[in-house]
Amino acid sequence: MKAMAVRPLLLFFFFAQVRLSFSGELSSMESIPDLQESMYMVVDGYPCVRLLNRSGKIGCSNPGREKVVASIRRFRNANDLTQSTAVLVSLDELQDLLHRYRSIHICFRISNDVSFHKNIVGVLVESGAEIRDKLKGFSPTQKFPQAEFAPYPSINYEWNSMVCYQSIGSGIMLKAYDFPVFLLSESSTSMLQEVADKNEKVMNGYTTSVAEFDLVMQTCLPLGGYSVWSSLPPINMSSSYQSKPIILLVASMDSASFFRDKSLGADSPISGLLSLLAAVDALSRVDGWNDLNKQLVFLVLTGEAWGYLGSRRFLHELDMQSDGVSGLNSSLIEMVLEIGSVGKGSSQGVKTFFTHTTGVSSAVNDALDALKRAQDSLKSENIEVLSSNSSNPGIPPSSLMAFLKKNSLTSGIVLEDFDTAFTNKFYHSHLDDMANINSSAVVAAASLIARSLYILASDNNDRHSSVLGAINVNTSLVEELMGCLLSCKPGLSCEMVKNYIAPANVCPSHYVGVVIGEPSFKPYLGYVDDVSRFVWNFLADRTSTPKENASSRCSKDCTNEDEVCIRAEINGKGVCVISTTRYVPAYSTRLMFESGTWNVLPPNSSDSMGSVDPVWTESNWNTIGLRVYTIQNGAYDHLILIGGITVTILAYFMIALARSFITKALKRD
């Protein structure tokens, strides 16, 4: 009887549930973690991070210790923003946005509204193949990069023409921003464009998709890394008589960009590094180095983009006659030849390079003659070597500047693919990647350098001209190295790299990084980055002389002072070879590591570059991340809570009512 009364109630709930259950869906998920993953989309992005120096800070960071959460909108509707927003911008809109933030008047656009909208709390930058074609160029750095280090006074000269603003100061990379900026990968770009469009359409007011930026920055570590030098032929440590003049070939292996993890620097400077490695490979196949009158030393520097850290520290250690540079004497360095950006030297089949010289001296003239002779011997390759314009104020921004500041009588030449201004339209930006250079230009530069070095080392003696014709650069080596060092496929997991080291990452990044622990000439290899370790192993292998006895296996060091252990990281493949290849730490000459901490030294009158060094450090962070998810209005959440409480209380009253009704009906209790 009572059941009859209950049955309609039951049927009502049943039908209510029937209608609702058609809307449930759990099929694609098997567990709570799956549900959680589908709620929170992790977006892969490259952040712009906070760097600090002696006078202030640059880069981007969350304004406090909290994550920044804001709904995603496109930049073009920026004027009618009513709440905190994370704007999705394209690269040219980014320049506009950041210039407004820093109130720099943009030179070719008259903008009425120069105020930065205060509701923009985060920036997401799109990337895609069509963006490079649409832009004429993009360079976030200065007109004259690192002008304060120039050995000549004309700091107004415009080496980098892709920067357009009125004030001389710094470009967008060298300003501080109190909001997070992330560069999205191509897949994330399309996903977030959909999310932003959905946010525009759905105006119901209580749900919106938000981005959560985790870019909390804290205290800091100094920028730096490990440069590598190697000599050909290997220096005999036990012999005390060491006086062959030295020809130094220099290249650098680090670059910079607005987004830390996407600094490839394909043209500036990795094309130079590739030429150096290919030239060393070609020269290693020549015999009889011990009979020649000069000694070749190859130097690969890092930290050059952040205050010429590598070159300054190398010259400092050379003065101090430290262990790591034993066998070298700065007075013996006869000539410094630097390979700068050479990747864009190829146009219409002719490869053109320009020589920027430090002045007129016999060593420089010899080098120029050697380059001419090398060019002539490579007739079929269509290479042209020209002198740079005499109206240039001096050498372009390069490591040679540090050598000149140390000793103004240094004879040096910088080989570049540009004359009066950079031809690289994407200098120090994330767009300076493999598509920006031409492998034939790199091969041409390497051939030129290799043959010129042989001519110089053999004192331009005609006796050796037959050997000259045999010096050829391996084109497939250059292409393989490009794939290893400038792309993610195959990246650092390519055959060539894995033959020498166990890389920590697959995608190469040429950002210098920070100095971890105490800098030393025999560093713990876990603190040395992948590219430095690869270059060390490559140079040690190529410059080694073959041993008469069987090579001994090693895993760390070799007993003989003249030997080094290459391939030590590959299990069971470490072998001792006779080679002089060393690490040299690269960090500011204004810093000293003492009893566990870094100290800033006062400026020294003998170190003019140190006085203008900003002493760059990088902020420590916990995690960096970017997530996108949908949120509900706060009001909606409270509505749900009130609904739950109401249902509970209503049920209580209904039960109490039913109970009193039943007791009355039964006339009991």
Add this chain to the structure above:
Amino acid sequence: MTVAAGIGYALIALGPSLSLFVAVISKKPFLILTVLSSTLLWLISLIVLSGIWRAFLPLKSTTWWPFALLIISSVGFQEGLRVLFWKVYKRLEDTLDAFADRVGKPRLFLTDKMQIALAGGLGHGVAHAVFFCLSLLTPAFGPATFYVDRCPQMPFFLISAIIALAFVTIHTFSMVIAFNGYAEGNTTDQYFVPVVHLVAGMVVKSASA
């Protein structure tokens, strides 16, 4: 979504059972025991069913009949357990009545019997709600919400809470109806309950499959 919404969803699913517990069940210790034992029984039935079906899951079939088989066997097993529950209750009732006669107290009234049935049903319902809804609510306490494509008007957690509420109600009152049906020998009532349970289960499964 936030803690407020998470608590809201939990209350939508289990608020009425909480009210029922406070208003009716908590007054009599015997009913509390009944709730607990029926919850335990229902969970054991789920464990046994999942143990049996473990070998066949996950069902990646696109046809509907493996799912139908799953639901029919599960519902059938649970209804069978309900009959068992009834038989145990009958024995208990006889024992309690005999004890009441011995100490000179009145026998079980109709309201007492219905309350026991209600407690049994509530135990089943709470177990269902906790198992199928509360366990999903952990992400609901975080900042994000979730909408499924099939129903973009309501968040997924709200849908699951409302379904859980409906099932709690169905289970609670099913037990009352079933016990009444068994006691009076009313076949309509006896078959009404399993049919409702089966159809509800099939509908939910077909919607989510």
